[in-house]
Amino acid sequence: MSVVIVIPARFASTRFPGKPLVELRGAGGQARSLIRRSWDAAIGVRGIDRVIVATDDDRIRDHARAFGAEVAMTSPDCRNGTERCAEAVATLGLTPEIVVNLQGDAPLTPAWFVEDLVAGLRADPDAQVATPVLRCTGAMRADLIADRHAGRVGGTTAVFGHEGRALYFSKEVIPFVPGDVAPDAPSPVFHHVGVYAYRPAALAEYATWPEGALERLEGLEQLRFLERGRHVRCVEVEAGGRQFWELNNPQDVPRLEQMMQDMAMM
Numbered sequence: 256m257s258v259v260i261v262i263p264a265r266f267a268s269t270r271f272p273g274k275p276l277v278e279l280r281g282a283g284g285q286a287r288s289l290i291r292r293s294w295d296a297a298i299g300v301r302g303i304d305r306v307i308v309a310t311d312d313d314r315i316r317d318h319a320r321a322f323g324a325e326v327a328m329t330s331p332d333c334r335n336g337t338e339r340c341a342e343a344v345a346t347l348g349l350t351p352e353i354v355v356n357l358q359g360d361a362p363l364t365p366a367w368f369v370e371d372l373v374a375g376l377r378a379d380p381d382a383q384v385a386t387p388v389l390r391c392t393g394a395m396r397a398d399l400i401a402d403r404h405a406g407r408v409g410g411t412t413a414v415f416g417h418e419g420r421a422l423y424f425s426k427e428v429i430p431f432v433p434g435d436v437a438p439d440a441p442s443p444v445f446h447h448v449g450v451y452a453y454r455p456a457a458l459a460e461y462a463t464w465p466e467g468a469l470e471r472l473e474g475l476e477q478l479r480f481l482e483r484g485r486h487v488r489c490v491e492v493e494a495g496g497r498q499f500w501e502l503n504n505p506q507d508v509p510r511l512e513q514m515m516q517d518m519a520m521m
Contacts, residue, residue: 257304257351258373260297261327261343263336264290264319264359266312270408270504275315275359277502280512281521289502290315292362294324300369304351308359309343334466335476337451341462344455353377354458356451360502363514368448368492375490376452379418382488383457384480386421388413388445389492389499393436396444399428407504411447411475413489421487424475448492449501451477457485 264275271277275290287295290308297306308319311331319326327343340356353373357364368387376385391399391412402409403426412429414422423429424447436442453461457480467482469475480487498514500507514520 258302258353258355259344259349259351260300260303260306260355260357260369261340262290262293262297262306262308262357262359263329263333263339263343264293264308264310264312264315265331265333265339266310266315267331271502274502275310276318277508279362279502279508279515281515282519283521285521288318289362290319290324290359291322293357293359293364294319294322296362296364296366297357297369300366302370302373303355305349307343307347309339311339337453337458337476337479338462340453341458344458345462349455351455354453354455356453358449358501361449361499362502363497363499363511363518363520364448364450365492365495365497365499367495369450369452371492372450372452372490375419375488376454379486379488382420382486383454384477384485385452385488385490386413386477387448387450387492388415388489389448389494391442391444391446392438393440393442394438395446396428396432396436396442397438399444399446403428407506408474409503410501411449413445413447415445415489419489419491421477421481421489423481424473424477426473426475445489445491446499447489448499
């Protein structure tokens with residue numbers, strides 16, 4: 256039983272070209288690239304057998320190899336990180352029990368998010384895919400709403416039903432909540448954490464399907480599984496005192512750097 260983490264990374268991001276190579280300064284003032292910080296997060300996860308950066312860009316390949324990462328070169332035609340993970344696994348001829356997609360824009364992902372995710376998929380034999388969700392406080396929900404009002408694509412939210420089966424994911428803040436939520440109070444909104452655990456057969460199948468209509472509208476790759484009726488399990492994770500945010504836009508750089516300062520992350 257083996258678990259492989261693949262970190263998909265492309266240079267030509269629509270909202271933030273060159274994002275994997277942008278530098279983030281930690282609490283000690285040390286600057287490390289986004290892809291390096293994502294790699295550091297991946298190798299800190301227990302029970303992982305292999306970590307691979309999957310990219311189509313020579314600059315990212317050379318940079319990743321320079322800090323010791325294993326790199327798989329993939330096609331520039333991959334439309335999202337899930338397709339890039341599928342191609343990397345196929346190209347390398349891997350046959351793991353579980354493939355984890357740790358997207359390269361979430362360097363603050365705590366190791367236990369991934370560990371709980373893998374455990375959640377193992378515990379649900381009917382699920383083909385699992386992904387973590389984090390209950391928002393009122394303050395986190397307000398940040399998501401503020402991003403949307405400012406015209407920025409911020410975090411993604413998730414709604415799910417019985418035993419965590421995903422119903423929908425959106426870049427809008429869902430579900431609708433009447434009134435305000437106190438900053439420190441829990442809200443019914445769940446922030447989707449951009450990490451996925453796939454059974455290899457589901458990952459390979461995904462790569463054969465055309466892009467779905469909802470996937471295209473929302474720009475959310477996981478919707479392709481839902482549009483095909485596949486069981487995606489949402490695994491609730493606990494922040495454990497850690498702050499979490501993805502790097503989606505250039506404006507997120509100072510936000511992440513401040514979070515690293517607050518958490519004394521080097």
